[in-house]
Amino acid sequence: MDFYLPIAELSVNILVLIILGLVxxxxxxxxxxGGGFLxxxxxxxxxxxxxxxVASEANHILAASVSGFLAHFRKKNIDFLMGFVLLTGxxxxxIIGVFLLKYLLSIGHEKFFISFAYIFILIFVxxxxxxxxxxxxxxxxxxxxxxxxxxxxxxxLPFKVxxxxxxxxxxxxxxxxxxxxxxxxxxxxxxGGGFxxxxAMIYILGMPTQIVIGTSLLQIVFVTFIATIMHSYINQTVxxxxxxxxxxxxxxxxxxxxxxxxxxxxxxIRFLLSILIIIVALILVLELFITPENIYSLEFIK
Amino acid sequence: xxxxKIIFLLMFYFVTSNNLIAQxxxxxxxxxxxxxxxxxxGAKIVIYGVVDPKIYNYTNIYVSVVGPNxxxxxRKKVNRYGVxxxxxxxININFIPSYYAISSNNKIYNMSSSLxxxxxxxxxxxxxxxxxxxxxSEQNYYKKRLKEIYTEKQxxxxxxxxxxxxxxTLFRAEFNLPAITPIGHYEVNMYLVNxxxxxxxxxxxxxxxxxxxxxxxxxxxxxxNNSLLYGILAAIGAVLFGFFASEIYRKI
Numbered sequence: 001m002d003f004y005l006p007i008a009e010l011s012v013n014i015l016v017l018i019i020l021g022l023v024x025x026x027x028x029x030x031x032x033x034g035g036g037f038l039x040x041x042x043x044x045x046x047x048x049x050x051x052x053x054v055a056s057e058a059n060h061i062l063a064a065s066v067s068g069f070l071a072h073f074r075k076k077n078i079d080f081l082m083g084f085v086l087l088t089g090x091x092x093x094x095i096i097g098v099f100l101l102k103y104l105l106s107i108g109h110e111k112f113f114i115s116f117a118y119i120f121i122l123i124f125v126x127x128x129x130x131x132x133x134x135x136x137x138x139x140x141x142x143x144x145x146x147x148x149x150x151x152x153x154x155x156x157l158p159f160k161v162x163x164x165x166x167x168x169x170x171x172x173x174x175x176x177x178x179x180x181x182x183x184x185x186x187x188x189x190x191x192g193g194g195f196x197x198x199x200a201m202i203y204i205l206g207m208p209t210q211i212v213i214g215t216s217l218l219q220i221v222f223v224t225f226i227a228t229i230m231h232s233y234i235n236q237t238v239x240x241x242x243x244x245x246x247x248x249x250x251x252x253x254x255x256x257x258x259x260x261x262x263x264x265x266x267x268x269i270r271f272l273l274s275i276l277i278i279i280v281a282l283i284l285v286l287e288l289f290i291t292p293e294n295i296y297s298l299e300f301i302k
Numbered sequence: 303x304x305x306x307k308i309i310f311l312l313m314f315y316f317v318t319s320n321n322l323i324a325q326x327x328x329x330x331x332x333x334x335x336x337x338x339x340x341x342x343x344g345a346k347i348v349i350y351g352v353v354d355p356k357i358y359n360y361t362n363i364y365v366s367v368v369g370p371n372x373x374x375x376x377r378k379k380v381n382r383y384g385v386x387x388x389x390x391x392x393i394n395i396n397f398i399p400s401y402y403a404i405s406s407n408n409k410i411y412n413m414s415s416s417l418x419x420x421x422x423x424x425x426x427x428x429x430x431x432x433x434x435x436x437x438x439s440e441q442n443y444y445k446k447r448l449k450e451i452y453t454e455k456q457x458x459x460x461x462x463x464x465x466x467x468x469x470x471t472l473f474r475a476e477f478n479l480p481a482i483t484p485i486g487h488y489e490v491n492m493y494l495v496n497x498x499x500x501x502x503x504x505x506x507x508x509x510x511x512x513x514x515x516x517x518x519x520x521x522x523x524x525x526x527n528n529s530l531l532y533g534i535l536a537a538i539g540a541v542l543f544g545f546f547a548s549e550i551y552r553k554i
Contacts, residue, residue: 002337002341002342002343002481003340003341003343004339004340004342004481004518005341005518006514006518006522006525007521007522007525010482011342011343011344011481017380024389031348050405055470057542059536059537060540062537062540062541063540063541063543063544063547064544065543065546066540066541066543066548067545067548067551068546068548070544070545070548071548074532082429085385107390108375108377108388108390108392109387109388111388112385112387112388126403128448138328150320152444176518178460204457217493221541225537225541228413228531228533228536228537229401229530229533229534229536231533232525232529232530232532232533232536233529233530234529236529237524238523238525238533240532240535240536240539241340241518241521243536243540244543247543247544251547255455264508288385288386289384289385289386290386291381291386292379293454294379294384294447294450294451294454295378295447296376296378296379296447296448296450296451297377297379297388297451298374298375298376298377298448299373299374299375300373300374300375300376300400300484301372302377
């Protein structure tokens with residue numbers, strides 16, 4: 001059954017969208033990633049205009065991360081002060097990202113830019129996931145003595161603040177800069193940014209792992225909230241029919257994923273997921289390199 | 303049924319009238335209002351026509367469907383370091399039919415004749431504004447490229463020599479309208495031309511109206527006209543959905 005998406009202005013099979021939401025939701029439930037980095041390129045491969053894919057995906061991630069955020073909120077696993085500092089950077093970054101996308105749309109290079117950014121990120125994420133799963137499949141890791149966190153020069157910058165929940169006394173500049181960077185990525189690429197934010201909070205800021213997921217979800221919820229509004233307001237690219245169909249699939253997928261998680265060997269699935277991510281990246285690479293059938297492109301102006 | 307209606311129309315017309323010069327070709331359109339709804343997956347335009355059987359043997363029939371004029375940007379893709387980019391430069395086409403379909407009951411050997419130019423029949427004769435200040439050879443080049451793009455998007459349909467005329471009088475032309483079709487008035491033209499001297503004997507035209515209606519059209523309008531509120535509602539809707547979904551699953 002085909003469904004006409006009013007903002008994307010094309011017909012897409014409704015089952016394909018729900019299954020896509022289900023599969024990506026399943027994977028995100030299993031690995032605790034938002035799944036935007038996988039969903040947006042898949043939507044683009046379906047023929048949905050990149051700017052619409054990015055904006056609608058922001059709306060989808062918002063719905064998907066609210067439930068995760070609430071779960072961590074109940075467990076009090078959130079450093080609100082750190083979240084607030086990250087958000088000052090994140091919100092401004094996401095607003096700037098929307099305007100950057102507007103500029104790219106006006107010069108007609110948004111597709112190239114978004115694909116290119118995705119190729120880098122997918123290869124990076126897929127590659128590190130692949131390496132990690134191969135090493136953990138190969139040998140059982142040996143527990144190492146680790147400090148609470150390493151102090152690096154970034155922490156010594158001015159405007160130091162005490163983050164009680166995270167047991168940190170560091171400058172607010174690194175979290176603001178990280179938040180800002182993720183905010184731009186979030187608006188330009190339709191990702192929550194958890195897959196970068198989480199390692200950045202652990203390895204750069206030195207936050208304790210149990211606080212990290214909840215705090216990053218706090219950032220993702222607010223940034224995608226602002227990004228949804230800004231994408232609609234500035235570029236009119238949020239297709240709520242598209243995002244609703246994805247949300248329906250994702251909600252069920254995430255629940256199934258989180259239930260099955262316990263029964264399967266995580267490393268094996270992580271290995272398969274990394275292969276999947278790398279395949280998507282390679283298809284995007286091919287799309288850039290293959291000689292197009294038509295050497296001209298035509299866009300109608302309304 | 304429209305077919306029966308046309309036959310009656312035809313009988314009535316040719317029995318009562320001896321004046322064959324006035325109107326030798328007549329038509330009707332099966333569906334004059336095409337609605338782009340949520341389940342829209344393209345449409346079929348069906349045009350019925352009748353021609354006076356007494357003169358059919360020395361005539362040719364041409365049918366065209368011309369979509370609303372639209373502005374467009376034509377950009378070249380350029381290869382740098384093996385990667386395909388869209389060029390920054392573009393040709394602004396102020397005016398081009400957004401859809402173009404033709405059919406005829408005969409082969410056309412000379413599309414550039416004054417007859418086809420006057421009927422704007424055939425891709426090379428359609429009215430495209432924005433290429434005038436280019437050389438003739440360049441104009442032809444760009445027209446060919448546009449034709450390729452239109453063909454790929456199924457916005458150009460050519461069914462020359464495919465029009466079947468039954469009993470020298472009744473014919474039906476069918477064209478597919480793709481799902482990406484723009485909204486507006488589509489002109490339907492029929493021409494009856496003398497085979498021997500290429501003179502236009504008679505013509506008929508009507509319009510099809512393609513519109514967006516229903517929920518998805520309202521949603522589109524709302525997203526364009528109240529974009530801030532649309533965004534706020536989309537964001538709040540997503541939050542509520544996520545909240546209720548997690549509440550429901552907590553209970554299960």
